[in-house]
Amino acid sequence: MIKKLTKNEQKDTEKIKFIFGPTWHPDEGIVKFSARYLQRRTGIDSWQKKRNVDRILDAGCGIGRHVIFFSEQGFDVYGIDISDDAIKIANEWLSRKRLKSNLKVGNLTSLKFPDEYFDVIISYAVLDHMTLSDFKRSLNEIRRVLTKNGYIFLTLRSTDDSEFGRGRKIEHNTFLLREGYAKGTIQHYFNLKEIKEALVGFKIFELELHEEKFPNVFSIDKAFLQSSSEHKKNIDLSKPVKLTLKYSRWYIGAEKV
Numbered sequence: 001m002i003k004k005l006t007k008n009e010q011k012d013t014e015k016i017k018f019i020f021g022p023t024w025h026p027d028e029g030i031v032k033f034s035a036r037y038l039q040r041r042t043g044i045d046s047w048q049k050k051r052n053v054d055r056i057l058d059a060g061c062g063i064g065r066h067v068i069f070f071s072e073q074g075f076d077v078y079g080i081d082i083s084d085d086a087i088k089i090a091n092e093w094l095s096r097k098r099l100k101s102n103l104k105v106g107n108l109t110s111l112k113f114p115d116e117y118f119d120v121i122i123s124y125a126v127l128d129h130m131t132l133s134d135f136k137r138s139l140n141e142i143r144r145v146l147t148k149n150g151y152i153f154l155t156l157r158s159t160d161d162s163e164f165g166r167g168r169k170i171e172h173n174t175f176l177l178r179e180g181y182a183k184g185t186i187q188h189y190f191n192l193k194e195i196k197e198a199l200v201g202f203k204i205f206e207l208e209l210h211e212e213k214f215p216n217v218f219s220i221d222k223a224f225l226q227s228s229s230e231h232k233k234n235i236d237l238s239k240p241v242k243l244t245l246k247y248s249r250w251y252i253g254a255e256k257v
Contacts, residue, residue, distance in 0.1 A: 022062055022086070026069040027124055029210065029251045033153045036206075037253065038120065039073065047073065051151075057118045059108050059142060060126030064090030071099040078102040078118070080111065108138035116147045125249075128157045128188045132171055135188065139198060143256065150256050152202065158209060158248035159189040190250060199254055206253030213243035 035041070040048045053075060058066045061079030063086050070077045071094070079102065081087055087105050094101045106112060108126070121142050127135055142152060157163075159173060167175035167187065174188040190198075195207075217233045235241060 022065075022089070024063070024065055026065055027155075029155065029208075030066055030069065030122060030124060030153065033122075033206070033251075033253055034070070034073070037151060038075075041073075051119075053119045055118045056120045056122070057113070057145070059111075059121055059123040059138075061090060061103065062086045064093050064103070066122060066124065067103070068093060068097065068099065072097070076100070076102070078104075078113075080104050080106045080108070082107055108141060109134055110137075111141040111145050113145045115144055116150075117145045118150060119147050120151045120153070121146050122153045124153075124155050125157075127154060128190065129186055130188065131174060131186060132188065136198070143201060146256050148256055152252075152254050152256070153206075154250075154252045154254075156190040156195065156250045156252065157187060158211075158250055159191045160209070160211070160246065161189060161248040162245045163187070163247075164189045195250065195252065199252070201257060202254035203257050204252060204254045206251065208251040210249050210251055212247045214245040214247075215241050216244040218245060 036050075038049075038051050038053055040050065042048050056070050056075050056077045058064075058070075058077065058079040061067050061081045062083070064079060067077050067079045067090060077100075079087075079090060081090075081103075082105065084105055087103050090103055091101050094103075104112070108123075123142070127138060130138065146152060164173075165175070166179075167177040170176050170186070173190070173194075174186060177183055177185050177187055195204075215235055217235060
C-alpha cells in the first residue's frame, strides 16, 4: 500500500527553498527553444523574429536565470516562484542589470493572472517536483493563463532515469527523496503515456529525451552538481568502464489549441 505524505513531511517539502543550489546560466534547451520558435540571434544587436510575443511567464523561475535570458532579448517577462529567497535574489539580479522586474511569490496551483494573459509559458524542472494532484492543478492554471495558440515549454524527469525508485513511494511514479542534495523533495517521473494524457488541449510540436550517462563510480547526484570538487573520484581506464548511471529528462514544446 502506498502511503501519503505525513503532515510533517508536507511541511518539510513546503520549506524547501532551493534544490541543492541555484543555477545561474540558462539551460541549453531553453536557448534552443527560443531560437527555434521565438527569435534567433543573428548578430550582437540583431535578431530574427519568428513569432510575435507580448508576454512570457517563467512558472517556477527560481533566481531568475531564464527571466534574465528572455528580458535581455527585449521580451516582457514575468516570473513566479514559491521561494521568497529566490525572488529576492532574482529581483536584485534584474536591478543590477537594469532590467524590468515582474516577479512575485506564489504557487503554480493558483496563478494570480487573468485568463489568456501570456503568449509563452516556460517551466523548467518544476512540475515534476509535485504530487500528481498539484501537477494537474498547476497545468490547468498554465493552460488557463496561456493565450490560444500560445506556446508552452516544459521539462519533466523521465522514468528512464537511474534515480527512478529512490526514496519513499507516495503515489504512482512519485517518491519522497530521503537522501542526497535533494533530500525532502518530491520527485515524479514521467513516461510518454502520462505526457500525452497531461497535454490534452495542446498540440505537441517538440519532444526530446535528453540523457547523460555516468560511470557507476559516481553517486547519481553527480549528474546535478555544478562542481565536483568535493565529489571527485578517479576513473581507472585500464579496466572496463561501464556508463551505468543515467540522468534522463523530457523537453516538451506544445501549442494550446
